[in-house]
Amino acid sequence: xxxxxxxxxxxxxxxxxxxxxxxxxxxxxxxxxxxxxxxxxxxxxxxxxxxxxxxxxxxxxxxxxxxxxxxxxxxxxxxxxxxxxxxxxxxxxxxxxxxxxxxxxxxxxxxxxxxxxxxxxxxxxxxxxxxxxxxxxxxxxxxxxxxxxxxxxxxxxxxxxxxxxxxxxxxxxxxxxxxxxxxxxxxxxxxxxxxxx
Amino acid sequence: xxxxxxxxxxxxxxxxxxxxxxxxxxxxxxxxxxxxxxxxxxxxxxxxxxxxxxxxxxxxxxxxxxxxxxxxxxxxxxxxxxxxxxxxxxxxxxxxxxxxxxxxxxxxxxxxxxxxxxxxxxxxxxxxxxxxxxxxxxxxxxxxxxxxxxxxxxxxxxxxxxxxxxxxxxxxxxxxxxxxxxxxxxxxxxxxxxxxx
DNA sequence: TGTAACTATACGAATATTGTATTTTATGTG
DNA sequence: CACATAAAATACAATATTCGTATAGTTACA
Numbered sequence: 071x072x073x074x075x076x077x078x079x080x081x082x083x084x085x086x087x088x089x090x091x092x093x094x095x096x097x098x099x100x101x102x103x104x105x106x107x108x109x110x111x112x113x114x115x116x117x118x119x120x121x122x123x124x125x126x127x128x129x130x131x132x133x134x135x136x137x138x139x140x141x142x143x144x145x146x147x148x149x150x151x152x153x154x155x156x157x158x159x160x161x162x163x164x165x166x167x168x169x170x171x172x173x174x175x176x177x178x179x180x181x182x183x184x185x186x187x188x189x190x191x192x193x194x195x196x197x198x199x200x201x202x203x204x205x206x207x208x209x210x211x212x213x214x215x216x217x218x219x220x221x222x223x224x225x226x227x228x229x230x231x232x233x234x235x236x237x238x239x240x241x242x243x244x245x246x247x248x249x250x251x252x253x254x255x256x257x258x259x260x261x262x263x264x265x266x267x
Numbered sequence: 268x269x270x271x272x273x274x275x276x277x278x279x280x281x282x283x284x285x286x287x288x289x290x291x292x293x294x295x296x297x298x299x300x301x302x303x304x305x306x307x308x309x310x311x312x313x314x315x316x317x318x319x320x321x322x323x324x325x326x327x328x329x330x331x332x333x334x335x336x337x338x339x340x341x342x343x344x345x346x347x348x349x350x351x352x353x354x355x356x357x358x359x360x361x362x363x364x365x366x367x368x369x370x371x372x373x374x375x376x377x378x379x380x381x382x383x384x385x386x387x388x389x390x391x392x393x394x395x396x397x398x399x400x401x402x403x404x405x406x407x408x409x410x411x412x413x414x415x416x417x418x419x420x421x422x423x424x425x426x427x428x429x430x431x432x433x434x435x436x437x438x439x440x441x442x443x444x445x446x447x448x449x450x451x452x453x454x455x456x457x458x459x460x461x462x463x464x
Numbered sequence: 465t466g467t468a469a470c471t472a473t474a475c476g477a478a479t480a481t482t483g484t485a486t487t488t489t490a491t492g493t494g
Numbered sequence: 495c496a497c498a499t500a501a502a503a504t505a506c507a508a509t510a511t512t513c514g515t516a517t518a519g520t521t522a523c524a
Contacts, residue, residue: 093369094291310516
């Protein structure tokens with residue numbers, strides 16, 4: 071696959087797709103809509119991406135990489151642990167701010183198998199890293215001594231499951247809200263000293 | 268046409284449609300989606316509505332009637348004119364709060380001719396009424412003496428045009444924002460004593 | 465049991481979308 | 495200029511989706 075990242079038309083196409091996907095989800099947006107909005111001809115589009123899902127994959131990968139980079143940066147900084155946690159939570163919030171319910175649904179729900187795979191693989195990877203950071207924090211006394219590292223990993227997995235739990239989801243008006251709640255619950259729940267809300 | 272307003276399935280169908288239309292606009296929502304979400308069979312749907320646009324018409328008429336009722340109520344109350352204006356503006360805001368950009372686009376833009384007709388007819392009707400109220404307010408000294416009644420009507424028409432002006436729209440991140448700005452501009456612009464923001 | 469309201473299923477027709485092929489039109493670049 | 499490159503425009507077959515209707519089956523219930 072060629073690398074089009076410097077290509078102007080490519081960048082414009084990706085930008086349009088991001089706007090539309092974030093607003094309406096993936097299913098409700100057609101390739102032709104992306105093309106006419108950009109504007110770019112359909113032929114050029116297919117030069118860049120095999121199909122709509124591959125484009126969504128590209129965007130999602132971009133998002134996850136950015137998230138990971140920001141997370142690593144926060145964790146590597148020299149600041150109190152609770153401050154880091156707050157920043158990580160804010161990061162989460164920021165990333166999902168302009169994301170529609172529909173977009174998240176399209177990723178978690180149905181037909182886009184590759185996207186689900188991408189997200190779940192990434193989750194595993196990042197969870198391992200987060201767990202590592204948490205264990206290190208525990209050694210430094212920032213996380214309660216009583217918690218087993220395996221339990222932290224378990225909790226992270228569990229959050230992933232809870233996000234797609236319909237019963238729990240129905241208690242919240244949006245997935246973002248639920249994700250925030252779970253993120254808060256996780257980080258504050260394991261911390262040594264509860265910070266002020 | 269039969270009157271189904273007491274029918275439970277009818278009410279459920281209308282409720283689902285409202286949720287979906289308000290979120291995604293009209294074009295992006297299919298009849299089948301409304302049916303499976305409600306849930307109601309397609310046959311029953313077509314018993315209620317000839318097609319999607321007729322359903323949207325029903326919802327829009329409901330909305331416009333409610334708006335009008337609330338407006339009349341505010342205007343008939345005994346309170347200072349600036350307070351009324353504020354309430355009317357708040358009403359406008361409230362009505363469009365959970366409405367997506369997409370829904371407004373679908374009404375103003377393109378293919379749904381009947382909806383546009385409905386809105387423009389209503390606009391004329393309500394404009395006449397608003398103008399009447401404004402002229403009465405002017406008689407009571409609540410609106411600047413210098414303003415001609417015809418100018419008020421002209422302004423109201425003008426607002427309708429500005430809403431669909433792409434050049435102006437591009438200055439705002441959403442149609443709602445633009446509509447609010449214009450509504451504010453109109454009401455505050457003609458008032459006798461500028462109320463505190 | 466009968467009837468009214470609704471569902472389930474199936475289906476043809478219309479539309480929309482996808483993905484590709486072919487031909488034109490710009491846009492540089494030596 | 496001439497040539498190469500990139501993109502646009504157009505057209506098109508293959509699918510997929512959506513629409514609207516017909517028919518048969520189910521449920522609720524007086």
